[in-house]
Amino acid sequence: MKTPANTPFEVESEADMRSLGDALAQQFDAWAKPALVTLNGELGAGKSVLARAMIRFLGFDGAVKSPTYTLVESYTAGGWRIAHMDLYRVIDPEELHFIGFRDIVAGNDLLLVEWPEHALSQLPAPTLDVNIEYAGENRLVTLAYSA
16 A cells, blocks of 8 residues: 555545555654654544554554553564553643653654644654544545654
8 A cells, every 4th residue: 555645545444544554664664763653533533543553563463452541552563662652531741741751752662642732742743643534434544754
């Protein structure tokens, strides 16, 4: 699957979203570490499906749990220390201090962050910003790579 930048494209199914995750993860080795992928979209849009596919593509074969309640789940795969974060439940950016947010950002090679707007002032510039919107039964995805 091609991954066009800055041009919205349609993803028709959950399987296609997983394929997109695989295609994006193939690019990671060319990226400087640490790398940040921000995942934007409404509830149920497919952010976690995409993150899970990326983690699995890198070679993690255990359970890839949703960080919805834990805020962060950590993995090691394919030479990457990965933090998958879901910041939906963060109300005040000061809460990030209590979960050791700066240490998490500093201690991982790859950050996959859902709901990044809850921590924008504390995140580095994203390597890749993914926006997922509903398009009927499908999803409209736009990718923006940092320069």
